Amino acid sequence: MVNFILNRILQSAIVMFVVALISFFLFNFVGDPISNMVGQETTVHDMNALRERLGLNDSVIVQFGRFILDALNGNFGISYRLQRPVDELISERMPATLELVFVSAVIAMVLGVAGGLFTGLKRDHWLSKIILTSSLVGVSLPTFIIGILLIYIFAVKFNWLPSFGRGEVVDLKGGWSTGLLTVSGWKAIILPSITLALYQTTLILRIIRSEMLEVMRTDFIKFARARGLKSRDINYGHALKNTLIPVITVAGLQIGSLIAFSIITETVFQWPGMGSLFIQAVQFADVPVMSAYLVLVAFFFVIINLIVDLLYFVVDPRLRSEIKN
Amino acid sequence: MAVVDISNLCIEFPTRRGVLSAVENLSLSIEAGEILGVVGESGAGKSLTGNAIVGLLEPPGHVTAGTIFLNGRDITHLRESEMRKIRGAQIGVIFQDPLTSLDPLYTIGRQLTQTILTHQDMTRAEAKKRAIDLLIEVGIPAPEKRFDAYPHEFSGGMRQRVVIALALCCEPCLIIADEPTTALDVSVQAQIITLLKRLAREKGVATMLVTHDMGVIAEAADRVAVIYSGRLAEIGTVRSIIDNPQHPYTKGLMDSIPQIGQNLKSLPNIVGSMPRLDDRPSGCAFNPRCSKSKDICRRELPNMIAAGDTGQSAACWIYAEGDEYA
Structure with missing residues (x-):
């Protein structure tokens, strides 16, 4: 039984990782966030400085690694559009x-x-x-x-x-x-x-x-x-x-x-929920918000599926004895 | 007085293309302690008769004529709420497939106590004791342990024993066993038959044993009723039916059972097949397949009359007095 649960949790973790990977890479191709963030008078130099500050000049792998590490700590970065921490926006x-x-x-x-x-x-x-x-x-x-x-x-x-x-x-x-x-x-x-x-x-x-x-x-x-x-x-x-x-x-x-x-x-x-936050984020190519949202939705799915799997055992004795053996 | 007494039972199914009469003028009775075997081909109306007794005909099928008496009480057209109190209490039913007859999500103990408590005024502890007694009675080893087991933890034969225990919950006076051994191994079949026989002998339970397996009939039944196309063809003691069948259909049925030691080139069979309900010939339903059929057989329905010298009766013009059959 414990083995089964651990097994399912491991599977869930793999699913979460894949979702994070897909969502992160996908959103790297939805547009340049910098152009949405700056006004018309911004110089190329300032734009590059901003790009550097947001870490957008690093390789995609490095960016993703940073994203995963931060995400594990509940930190999804700063919204490009609102210039506020994403976890704060989402928990609001x-x-x-x-x-x-x-x-x-x-x-x-x-x-x-x-x-x-x-x-x-x-x-x-x-x-x-x-x-x-x-x-x-x-x-x-x-x-x-x-x-x-x-x-x-x-x-x-x-x-x-x-x-x-x-x-x-x-x-x-x-x-x-x-x-x-x-x-x-x-x-x-x-x-x-x-x-x-x-x-x-x-x-x-x-x-x-x-x-x-x-x-x-x-x-x-x-x-x-x-x-x-x-x-x-x-x-x-x-x-x-x-x-x-x-x-x-x-x-x-x-x-x-x-x-x-x-x-x-x-x-x-x-x-005023996460859905409308996501829609606005899409319009501005606000990658941190979009990634965080998708990862979060995937997280809910995974948790619910885990609960569903456990409920099967409550309901069906045939599955319980299958696991015992 | 017979435990169950059916007379002139008719069951019909209204359909778009007219009314199908599935059972016609069927009469039979079973005494306490007696096992009546009911044999016939698939669709002959054996199971319908059993279902009619417990009031569980699938709509739109319904009883249109005739009576069913249980211990002298007319139960033919009881209200559902009244009938429910008889089912499980006075009549126990055993179905064909023990693998699907039990709810997979409940322990067998819970299914037993639920049935007992539905019909009898008992405490939960008394019901549990009764359930364990029942499991002992049907021969389930270590019943206290097995009480909390789920159906999937039992073998087919053990499950059929649980099904029989469920049918026996409230000491019914009549058991309707609908093909109780068909889904089981031959060795397990014998055990179940022995159990049914013991219940009849020791508890005086009247048993209606519906089957198409003549071997089971020969082992278990005291009397046999042969049904063909919804009508009774022949009824008599098991020895008379097996050793000395009188109705041409019963004769054909007995001839088509292979005997050990017999060397046959081909197995004798009855030519043709049982007519569909909407395509039944006039007169005797068996006449197109019968080698002895005459004009009268094609015109008029024969009545049950004494046939042969071993005491059974058959619905066949051959045994009619006078010269109608000539």
Whole structure:
């Protein structure tokens, strides 16, 4: 078991290294950051001095080595555009994104599991048909269109909810600013979190539904029925638990992509999170910010996958005994 | 009084292209302590009959006529909530494949206690004791240790024993065993058959043993019902059916079993195959394959009547009195 975990952590470290390598090299070709940073009157001499100061004259390998060493210490360099440490910028923006992702994930899991169970167990109910048809909308409409539609309806037409921003935030100890303690914060998070959650909700819903249909046909469910077990025990105990492995897999990946997808939602709603920081960084070829962002997103993915792998063992005894041997 | 008494059972499946009658006018009964073998080809309606008894017909299949009595109580059209209390409590079911019959994510102990606690008013500790007694009864070694094991930690034969223990949880008066040995090794088959026989003898459990394996029938059954295309073809004691079959279909079935020591160039078989449900000929369903069929066989359905001198009855015009069969 311990071996297995260590093995997975090692794999994660390799993944992280490769991601860092790719993101760093990729961004060395997106443009010259110096030209964005300086004004028109700057002399060539000053530009070269700046280039030297930022270490851009060193070879790419040296730059990358420096990047890795610094990154391990939580230091991602200085933003070219804002002239501030990247880790500071990111830790300012991270609470906004993580809160958005958290609320979206909760919405997606609750609605997805409930809807998937309902449509899986009551296949022919009229409500199931409505849920399934409308879930197609969630899968097929792009995020930004849904965001804009929601803004149009709830912010412009009815003026119930704000169309941008995070509302009032409260600073907690440890530099975490939260919008979840104020009314305006909650109001502000409703539209973006729904926008972000919609696709994941429908995906989880459809997976649970198809897995439920599959499991309900298995022999052990028939045998459970033949033993006269209560349908509550059969549906939520035996059937739902057996759908969990694929659901955990997908849900884990989806929470990772919530963080990644939040770029679009944050842009539409001007949400002051890491996604909008990244978009601005792209426009200015702000390599340290971009690299740090990508490494961070990869880090979240890797951590979530690690948790997913461990959850398999909690759920499935067959895997547990495989590892023991 | 028979434990289970089925009379004139009809099961139909409404489909887009008309109603298929899967089981027609089937009557049989099983006494306490008796093992009734039910044989027939795939699709003959053996398993459907078993499912109908426990009220687990897959929709749209349903019972359209006839009655099923369990210990004198009519259970043909009980509400689902009532039927659920009978399943597992008074009727135990054993399925074909022990590898897929158990929930892989729960220990067998938990599956046993869950079933016991669903039907009986017990504390958890009492249920656990009962579960371990059951595991001893079906011959699982070191039951206390095995109580917390998961299904994948058992062999196929051991899993079928667990399945039987689950069917026995609440001391049912009737066991429906649907191909209980088909998925098992021959040596394990014999153990499972011995176990089923012991339960019938010692506990007086009435057993309906659905199978297409005549070897299993010969080993285990007291009486045999032969089903062809949803209708009863012949019923009688196991010796009379095996040694002295009367219905032409049963005769063909017995002839097609190879005997050890016999030197055959080719294995005798019944020409043709069982008709599809939507393509059943008029009269006796077996008439196109029967070498003795006459006009009456193609016109009218035969009734079950006494046939031969070993006490069984068969649905065949050959044994009709008078001169209809001429």
